[in-house]
Structure formats: C-alpha cells, structure tokens
Amino acid sequence: MRRGTTIYLYELAWILPSIAIPVGMLVALIVTAFGAGIHVPGDEGRVDPTKLAVTSPFDQPGVFEVGPGRYEARMVAGTWFFAPNEIRVPAGSTVTFVATSKDVVHGLFIPKVNVNVMLLPGWVARVVARFDRPGEYPFLCHEYCGIAHHTMWGKVIVEPRS
Amino acid sequence: MRTSGGRTTDLASENRLTGAYLVVALVALFGGVLTGLFQALEHAGLDLYPWLTPFIQSYYHGLSLHGVLNVLVWTTFFICGFLPFVTAQALGLPLKSRPLGWVTFWLMTGGLVLAAIPLVGNVATVLFTFYPPMKAHWAFYVGLTLVVVGTWLVALNLVLTHRAWRAKNPLARTPLPAFMSLVTFVLWTIASLGLAAEMLFMLIPWSLGLVGGTDALLARVLFWFTGHPIVYFWLLPAYVSWYTLVPRQAGGRLFSDPLARVSFILFLILSTPVGFHHQFTDPGIPEGWKLVHAFLTFAVFFPSLLTFFNVVASLESGARARGGKGWVAWFGKLPWGDPSLAAQVLAMLLFAFGGVGGLINASFNLNLVVHNTSWIPGHLHLTVGTAVTLTFIGITYWLVPYLSGRALWSRRLALVQVWFWFFGMAIFSNALHRLGLMGMPRRTMIGASVYLQPEWRSVLPLVGIGGTILFVSTILYFVNIGLTVVASREPAAVEVAFAEALSGPEHAPAILDRWGLWVAMAVVLVVIAYGPTLARLVSTTPLNAPGLRVW
Numbered sequence A: 001m002r003r004g005t006t007i008y009l010y011e012l013a014w015i016l017p018s019i020a021i022p023v024g025m026l027v028a029l030i031v032t033a034f035g036a037g038i039h040v041p042g043d044e045g046r047v048d049p050t051k052l053a054v055t056s057p058f059d060q061p062g063v064f065e066v067g068p069g070r071y072e073a074r075m076v077a078g079t080w081f082f083a084p085n086e087i088r089v090p091a092g093s094t095v096t097f098v099a100t101s102k103d104v105v106h107g108l109f110i111p112k113v114n115v116n117v118m119l120l121p122g123w124v125a126r127v128v129a130r131f132d133r134p135g136e137y138p139f140l141c142h143e144y145c146g147i148a149h150h151t152m153w154g155k156v157i158v159e160p161r162s
Numbered sequence B: 001m002r003t004s005g006g007r008t009t010d011l012a013s014e015n016r017l018t019g020a021y022l023v024v025a026l027v028a029l030f031g032g033v034l035t036g037l038f039q040a041l042e043h044a045g046l047d048l049y050p051w052l053t054p055f056i057q058s059y060y061h062g063l064s065l066h067g068v069l070n071v072l073v074w075t076t077f078f079i080c081g082f083l084p085f086v087t088a089q090a091l092g093l094p095l096k097s098r099p100l101g102w103v104t105f106w107l108m109t110g111g112l113v114l115a116a117i118p119l120v121g122n123v124a125t126v127l128f129t130f131y132p133p134m135k136a137h138w139a140f141y142v143g144l145t146l147v148v149v150g151t152w153l154v155a156l157n158l159v160l161t162h163r164a165w166r167a168k169n170p171l172a173r174t175p176l177p178a179f180m181s182l183v184t185f186v187l188w189t190i191a192s193l194g195l196a197a198e199m200l201f202m203l204i205p206w207s208l209g210l211v212g213g214t215d216a217l218l219a220r221v222l223f224w225f226t227g228h229p230i231v232y233f234w235l236l237p238a239y240v241s242w243y244t245l246v247p248r249q250a251g252g253r254l255f256s257d258p259l260a261r262v263s264f265i266l267f268l269i270l271s272t273p274v275g276f277h278h279q280f281t282d283p284g285i286p287e288g289w290k291l292v293h294a295f296l297t298f299a300v301f302f303p304s305l306l307t308f309f310n311v312v313a314s315l316e317s318g319a320r321a322r323g324g325k326g327w328v329a330w331f332g333k334l335p336w337g338d339p340s341l342a343a344q345v346l347a348m349l350l351f352a353f354g355g356v357g358g359l360i361n362a363s364f365n366l367n368l369v370v371h372n373t374s375w376i377p378g379h380l381h382l383t384v385g386t387a388v389t390l391t392f393i394g395i396t397y398w399l400v401p402y403l404s405g406r407a408l409w410s411r412r413l414a415l416v417q418v419w420f421w422f423f424g425m426a427i428f429s430n431a432l433h434r435l436g437l438m439g440m441p442r443r444t445m446i447g448a449s450v451y452l453q454p455e456w457r458s459v460l461p462l463v464g465i466g467g468t469i470l471f472v473s474t475i476l477y478f479v480n481i482g483l484t485v486v487a488s489r490e491p492a493a494v495e496v497a498f499a500e501a502l503s504g505p506e507h508a509p510a511i512l513d514r515w516g517l518w519v520a521m522a523v524v525l526v527v528i529a530y531g532p533t534l535a536r537l538v539s540t541t542p543l544n545a546p547g548l549r550v551w
C-alpha cells in the first residue's frame, strides 16, 4: 500500500518546526549563559563536614570586605540555622556567598536576587549576587531538612549609601 | 475468552493480575490524595495536623506519605498492571510466564509493605527523594529496592512474551501497543540502574550500620539518574493510551504509526542522560556538564512535540468523522460524553501547560528563579498529577468495567469527577506556580513558616480551594469505582479495541524494530553524559557524612 503524500507532507510540516523550536530555545539559553553572564553554581571542591570548625573559611562564619564594594559571606548551614543569619552590606555591593552544610542537605535561596543554590554537606557552594536597592532581603532554606525546616532563615540588610 | 488478532486466547489470568495491581494502586492513590488535602489546607491557613496525630505526626510525615504513595506506588503499580495487559492483548498471547507474573506481584507488594511500615511509623520521614545524610529506617530502603527489582521482572516477562510472539511472527512489525510497552520497560530498566546503585552500594549498607557515612552529592547524582527518566516511565504508559486507544475512543484513527514509533525510540535514547537538569543548583558538578544535560533536555522536547502533533491529529480525525469543522471548532465535536475520553483529553490540555513550564525548568538560568519553589509542585501536579493520573483514571473508566464484567456505575458522576479535577487542578496549580514566582519555597509548612510574606497571603487560599475541589473529585471517583465493583448490575459492554492508523505499521521501517541498536545508542549517551562525573565522584568520595534523624 502506498503511503498518502498528504500524511507525509503533514508530518514534515510538523517535524521541521519541532526541531527548530528546541534549537531556537537552546540558542537563547546559550546566549544568556555566556552573553549575559548568568551562571549556575559549579564545582568548588569538597570539605569535610565533620571538621568545619577547624576548616577555613568555615571556621569563621561572617561577612568580610574583600575589596571596594565587594564582600564575601562565609556561611554554615545546619539544623535549623544559618550562621551568620544577618548580613549587612551597603547598597551597590557585590556579595559572594561561600557556604556549606554541617549536617543534612539545606538550600540557600534569596528570591529577589536569584541566589538559588543547594548546600550539601561535604561540598563547597559559591554564588555571587549584587544588591543595588536598599532594603531587606530574606534568605531561606528551600530544601526539606527536618521537622523545623520552616524556621530556617536569615536576611541580608542592604543599607543606603551615606 | 476473547478474540484478538483473529486468534482466541484465554487471558483470564493476565486480567486477574492486572486487577491485583490495580487494587494496590488505587489504595495508594487514596492515601495520596488524602494527605494532599491536608497539605493544601495547611497552605491555606487551616492546620489540621494537631488532630491527625498519631496517624500523621507532622506536616513532613504527611508529605513523605504523599510523595511516596502518589508517585512511587500509584504510578508504578498501575503501570505494572496496565502495560502487561496491553501487551498481552496486542500480541494475542498470554504472558510467557504466569507464575513469574504472580511472584513479581507479591514481591512488589511485599516490598511495598516493608517500606510502608517505617514510613507510616514516622521513622522514614525523608520525603520521596530520601536525600541522605537524612537517614530512614533500613526497611524503607530495602522495601523500595524490592519494588524496583519487581519492575525488572515485569520487564523480563514482557521481553520473553515478545520473543515468543516473534518466534511465530518473524517478519511482522511488533504491534504498536506492545512495542510501546516494551520501550517503556526497557527505558525504565536502564534508568533504574542509578537508583539501584544508590540503594545497594550506599543507602542500604549505611542504614544497616555497615558503613559509617554517605556522600550527599553522589547520592543525588545517582538518584536523579533515575529521577528524570522515571517521569517517562510514568508518562509513556499514558502515551500508550493516547496513541493506541484514545483515537478509537474519539471515533478516529491514529494519524501515523511510524511517527509514533520514532518518538518512542527517541524517548528511549534521550530520556536518561539529562538528570543534571534537576541539579543545576548543586555544587560539585561543573557548569559545562550541566549545559550538556540542558542541551539533551531540549532534545527530548522533539519527541514530545511529535507526540503532541500525532495525538492531536488523531483526535481531529475522530472529531471530523463525527462532523467536526473548522480549525479549532472540531474540538467540540469529540465524544465529550464519554468520561474515559473526556478525562484523557482534559489531561492532555493541562499537560500542554505543564510542557511549557517544563521548558522553563529546563532552561538552566531560568531554573534559578523556580528551583525548589512551589512552582515545581505546581508543575508536577500538571504532569504526573494530571497528564498521568487523570489519564490513568480515564483508563480505569473502561478497564475496571472490563475486568469486573460490570458496567460503570454512573457515567454522569464520572463526567462530573473529570471536570472537577480539571478545574480544581487549574486553580491549584496556577496558585502554586504564582507563589513560586513570588519566592515561596516548596516542601515547607508554609502556614507555620517564620518568613511568610504578606503578598503570598492573597494567593494561598486558592491552594486550599483548588486542593479541596481535587479531593472531592477523587472521592467521587472512588465512590463510582467502588459501586461499579460491588453494586453495578448491568454487564459491561467493553471491548479492548486498539486504534487503526491512517499510516500503519507497514510503513514503519524495519530498523525501528531492531532493539540492539537503540539500546546501544541509549547506553552510549548515558556513558558520555554521566561517565566522567560519576567516575570522579566515585573515585574521590570519602563517604564521610554521618546519618541523622532530623524529624
């Protein structure tokens, strides 16, 4: 039996755009990833989760100025806290979060600036965010980490430049 | 006794087996939607958990039950009942080994019970993803592993059955429903290796105290190795129905059988090497490998679009045969009075939104906006929670009458149920999507959270309203199915009739039936996409994270 030409044409008329659409989206993705410099977390190496208290930089959680307008927040997450849980920086600062977990899986999520990273025990996470507008930016743990998971949070307080 | 492909075969044992799986699946679904209701109400500000102890001891205990019962038990048991049924019907052959079929069922059910004991007892409150170092009772891991082993035995039985058929039909194309069922189980067998490795080499020895620690990242990589393709294990059986049964229910024919085969082969090849798209925000995996997985994820979109086209064109052929006209107006001419068809077409409709959302999740940098927010449960209730679940519900509207020999108790009630689900889900899922964009996290007891934002408050009630409508819908469903089995007096007039195709199997190139080639391609892609990362993680892992019970 011969296959109807119409069916063949219909199939083709659909197959071609079906290839073109994902390819187009992929191009958009590559452009934003490399052109606009929007990055996802990468590999920053391991750290022994049972020895954080004696391992730099996690032996000293806190916020450190590392250059003009540039800060580094060294954070440890645990059940059910962030240390530090309050981070103060002036408006216009770029903050690099270097964080890990001391027990189970946690997350670090700051909605307004798209900081979104998993904190895994044994692994160092590093993400960068810029805080231009003064105000409070809550950060929360967004991975289930036990019975009081919904109490685990902190905030970045961005102060107006004087 | 029934006829199939000109032969007469007695499939009574297969039918009983399918019925047995269905019973377990439906019990799980009931537990799943009940716990879902409590979550939805909690989000809306109505915290029922204080009244639910000792049965449900916390929000997270309920959520663990919800995830496991819905996506691990309901789906898996339905599929292990449905696809062997379809295969036997399509090939006109009984399962190659009926004893193996029953042993498999009892192995899976035994595994389920073993896993359920700690789960119900609140010693496995680790959610359905059980990420270590959170540590559940060993019976939870062992039980789930037995269920997975059971699915491999189902795969084995299907392969043996297909072989027996092939011996008698050396030149014919495998009938489409059987072909699709086999692809689904072969895909799953490859995909489940990650989960099996996680269980056997990490979680089980660790939970038994044989090794001291775990590696959170290695466990997540192995979990998502299985965790993405598992969605195709859920979805492809729904596609089996959409491709091979729905066109006929709509009064039409399948548009293109060869194109259907091509899209299934593509799913087989492409659906495993993409798991990093669940780990875009994980540390320890280089960005380059994440990009590779993002790339392959977009490639899987291609067979999805082929499916969309083929299924819609088939529906259209049915609607036009019934007098439908116009570009879109034909849609109204579908036999909407048939609840089985209505359920599945509405499932497709909501799935279209789920597909668009899925593209956003997969988009690497857009993922930063939505990852682990309530956008994700918003999305997954459209996909596994509706495209799959509502389709399976639609299937049971003919399958239960067929198996029990009793007509559906009420067609009208079934229609009400289906539309309730549609509207309830539209409200519920839309609310969760919006809340996710507002920065609301998922897997969180929102009503009790210390950071509840004022702007969330205006949308949260919709989660409760949508969830309640969904719950009512499922109650109507269970009442109808229950009464069908116990009270319906009319004999069922159901036949299992697969759709014919406008362009049939005789147009499918023989190479599509050559399994070795496609499986080899799938394996090679998996090795490329996962090999380097897995080799690095395994060779360097200190397995030094101690386990904790944190609930």
Ligand code: HEM
Pocket: B032, B033, B034, B036, B037, B039, B040, B043, B063, B066, B067, B070, B071, B074, B127, B128, B129, B374, B377, B380, B381, B384, B385, B386, B389, B441, B442, B443, B444, B445, B463, B466, B467, B468, B470, B471, B474
């Ligand atoms: C009455 C119907 C249902 C309601 C009201 C409901 C409600 C919910 C809610 C509110 C959540 C979010 C919990 C959170 O993130 O804290 C959730 C999560 C979830 N639901 Fe449902 N659901 C229903 C049916 C289903 C069905 C049928 C499925 C799948 C077959 C399903 C699968 C899931 C999964 C996998 C999650 C994520 C669990 C996790 O994050 O661990 N749900 N559900």
Ligand SMILES: [Cu+2]
Pocket: A078, A080, A105, A106, A107, A141, A142, A143, A144, A145, A149, A152
């Ligand atoms: Cu946490």
Ligand SMILES: [Cu+2]
Pocket: B227, B228, B229, B231, B277, B278
């Ligand atoms: Cu996925």
